[in-house]
Amino acid sequence: MKKDNKNVTRRSVLKTGLALSAAAAVPSIFNINHAWAQDVTYDGKVFDAGGATLNIGEWGGGWEEFVRSALTNQFEKDFNCKINWDSSFPWFPKFVTKGAKDPVYDIANWNLPNLTQTKNAGDFFLNTDEVRANVPNTANCWEFAFASGAGVTWAYQPYVYAYRTDRGKAVNNFRDFWAARFANKRGTYGTENGLMHAFFMATAREFGKDQYDMNAAFKALEDAMPMKVSEFTFNMLSLLERGEVDIAVHIEGEALSLKQKGVPVDVWQWDSHPILTQTKTISRYAKPMQKKLAFALLNRTLEPSFLNAFGDKFLWRPTNSKATITASLAKEGVMNTASATEAFWVPDWNFFVKNKLEITDRLNAIFGL
Amino acid sequence: MGKKIPLPMMILAILGFCYMLLPIVIVVLAGLTAGEFLTFPPKGLSFRWVIAFLQSEKYLSSFFFSFKLALMTMVISTILGTAVALFLSRAQFVGRGAMRAFFLSPVVLPGVVIGFALYAFFISTGMGISRTIWGLSIGHILYSTPYVIGTVGAALASYNVSLEEAARSLGASPLRAFRKVTLPNIAQGIQAGSIFAFIVSFGQFEVSLFLSAPNSEPLPIAMYNSLRYKFDPSAAAAGIFAITLVIASVLLTNRLVNIRRLLEKQ
Numbered sequence: 001m002k003k004d005n006k007n008v009t010r011r012s013v014l015k016t017g018l019a020l021s022a023a024a025a026v027p028s029i030f031n032i033n034h035a036w037a038q039d040v041t042y043d044g045k046v047f048d049a050g051g052a053t054l055n056i057g058e059w060g061g062g063w064e065e066f067v068r069s070a071l072t073n074q075f076e077k078d079f080n081c082k083i084n085w086d087s088s089f090p091w092f093p094k095f096v097t098k099g100a101k102d103p104v105y106d107i108a109n110w111n112l113p114n115l116t117q118t119k120n121a122g123d124f125f126l127n128t129d130e131v132r133a134n135v136p137n138t139a140n141c142w143e144f145a146f147a148s149g150a151g152v153t154w155a156y157q158p159y160v161y162a163y164r165t166d167r168g169k170a171v172n173n174f175r176d177f178w179a180a181r182f183a184n185k186r187g188t189y190g191t192e193n194g195l196m197h198a199f200f201m202a203t204a205r206e207f208g209k210d211q212y213d214m215n216a217a218f219k220a221l222e223d224a225m226p227m228k229v230s231e232f233t234f235n236m237l238s239l240l241e242r243g244e245v246d247i248a249v250h251i252e253g254e255a256l257s258l259k260q261k262g263v264p265v266d267v268w269q270w271d272s273h274p275i276l277t278q279t280k281t282i283s284r285y286a287k288p289m290q291k292k293l294a295f296a297l298l299n300r301t302l303e304p305s306f307l308n309a310f311g312d313k314f315l316w317r318p319t320n321s322k323a324t325i326t327a328s329l330a331k332e333g334v335m336n337t338a339s340a341t342e343a344f345w346v347p348d349w350n351f352f353v354k355n356k357l358e359i360t361d362r363l364n365a366i367f368g369l
Numbered sequence: 370m371g372k373k374i375p376l377p378m379m380i381l382a383i384l385g386f387c388y389m390l391l392p393i394v395i396v397v398l399a400g401l402t403a404g405e406f407l408t409f410p411p412k413g414l415s416f417r418w419v420i421a422f423l424q425s426e427k428y429l430s431s432f433f434f435s436f437k438l439a440l441m442t443m444v445i446s447t448i449l450g451t452a453v454a455l456f457l458s459r460a461q462f463v464g465r466g467a468m469r470a471f472f473l474s475p476v477v478l479p480g481v482v483i484g485f486a487l488y489a490f491f492i493s494t495g496m497g498i499s500r501t502i503w504g505l506s507i508g509h510i511l512y513s514t515p516y517v518i519g520t521v522g523a524a525l526a527s528y529n530v531s532l533e534e535a536a537r538s539l540g541a542s543p544l545r546a547f548r549k550v551t552l553p554n555i556a557q558g559i560q561a562g563s564i565f566a567f568i569v570s571f572g573q574f575e576v577s578l579f580l581s582a583p584n585s586e587p588l589p590i591a592m593y594n595s596l597r598y599k600f601d602p603s604a605a606a607a608g609i610f611a612i613t614l615v616i617a618s619v620l621l622t623n624r625l626v627n628i629r630r631l632l633e634k635q
Contacts, residue, residue: 055583060594062601065427084583086500087594094579097489104500232597238406261405 042295044136049081054293057108060087103283107294111194116349125150125281134295137302145319147346151281155316160267162255163247171268186227187248191360201347253315400605407602422606431591442509442570447563450517458525476515480575488579508576517562524558
């Protein structure tokens with residue numbers, strides 16, 4: 001048997017140490033994403049992304065067609081990038097399955113309950129301060145645009161009752177939904193719909209001690225039965241148009257669009273003033289170029305020119321104080337002023353998410369689903 | 370000599386068929402409405418939503434994407450499903466029943482479960498195919514193949530293996546015996562299975578929900594998204610084209626089968 005007679009020298013110790021240091025550095029190369037990601041800044045100027053791909057989670061259908069034509073097609077040209085558009089909702093399980101360090105989307109558009117659920121599940125998103133520091137147009141946004149703590153709300157609509165005006169006097173109270181004249185003609189949504197979430201919280205606030213009084217909300221919703229339970233707001237519009245529903249939980253813009261078509265309907269904004277929001281988040285661990293592009297896309301989303309066009313098309317209100325309210329909403333008295341926005345209420349979605357299973361089960365039982 | 374079907378049974382069968390076909394009629398009429406919303410009965414008849422579908426880049430790209438995906442799924446599922454059905458019908462081993470149940474299990478499990486399980490699997494294994502066309506194809510193939518296994522298995526159950534054995538004893542190679550004797554006898558089952566695979570893939574929603582790739586949306590997902598944000602009848606118009614495609618594929622396949630039978634008779 002041969003014995004290795006190599007001596008331990010100063011040179012060999014140095015070599016071994018160097019090799020070990022290099023080996024130890026390998027994992028940090030793979031984890032460097034985080035460090036880079038934190039260093040990215042954006043100043044609002046156009047830059048060349050060198051053909052990088054930006055993964056976005058955003059609604060599909062007619063929404064996608066419009067946003068592509070009014071925003072992202074030009075964005076791709078200006079920034080020399082490609083947008084990977086995924087509209088297969090829900091985003092929550094995709095984010096959680098892939099994990100925070102390898103985000104499924106670089107930038108995603110949300111309604112608040114789903115956003116809150118995901119935010120609470122891990123360190124997925126930049127906080128609002130980090131976003132504000134890198135998205136110049138946020139300087140012009142109303143303060144409630146940052147209420148989520150994890151993104152920037154760029155458009156919103158108040159929750160309203162949409163009701164038929166040919167079925168008696170105008171609605172002017174949250175409890176009118178329970179009036180005897182609307183028996184069997186009330187419309188609401190399935191338990192996964194954000195409108196139902198807001199209606200539940202507003203009902204708890206109205207009938208209970210506060211928004212956390214779930215039992216009061218369950219009791220009130222039981223009293224409102226039977227209700228027509230729809231999955232989509234546009235489906236509810238068709239029920240209203242046909243007279244199958246005389247009063248429905250809805251959102252301002254869509255309901256007013258029905259009124260503008262000559263259907264005898266009007267809207268009444270709930271006195272608790274909750275709002276349906278479109279909020280964009282930027283993933284904390286997105287790659288540097290993708291994160292910079294995400295800042296740029298959010299900045300473009302908040303441009304008054306896009307918000308005005310979007311408002312004209314879908315009757316959403318902008319959160320940017322420099323944008324204007326579309327003419328058809330302005331005709332109804334809607335304004336984009338500080339005083340017009342200060343009454344808005346954002347329900348405690350953390351509470352909702354925490355109790356979502358119980359709420360869903362109880363509501364399904366009430367609806368007979 | 371054909372057996373006479375009792376009248377009450379006949380009436381029941383006709384009513385049953387009408388009941389099953391009624392949603393198709395409703396979709397077609399809703400797609401031809403002149404109104405603003407997807408409702409039934411339609412408010413007058415018009416082609417405006419059909420034209421809107423044909424002018425929609427989103428719908429058309431989704432339609433053709435679904436078509437290509439279903440075609441690819443059909444080809445691969447047919448090959449895999451036929452091979453599995455042959456194996457299960459001929460191999461004798463302990464646990465054959467369990468293996469059959471295993472191969473058919475994707476049909477029993479909810480599509481959402483399969484879609485999510487595959488999505489999680491692709492991510493955890495680092496295969497890099499989550500939310501890609503390849504991952505989506507695997508999901509569709511997994512979900513469609515059991516239909517081929519079922520129909521080809523049924524064809525093989527009524528097939529007399531001694532025919533192939535006779536061909537072998539007359540000197541035919543295993544491949545030639547299969548191609549000339551077995552394949553023509555089970556062709557109906559294979560064709561039925563492939564049609565099923567195509568239709569199941571074309572209309573697949575739940576599996577696609579988690580696996581669909583960005584910028585490549587199958588038609589059912591595009592229709593769902595359209596209904597979420599715009600309840601206009603263009604989704605029903607898209608449904609008309611989807612139904613037409615499925616019916617055309619069934620008729621075409623039947624036609625091809627008949628032509629081949631005619632040739633065989635000559």
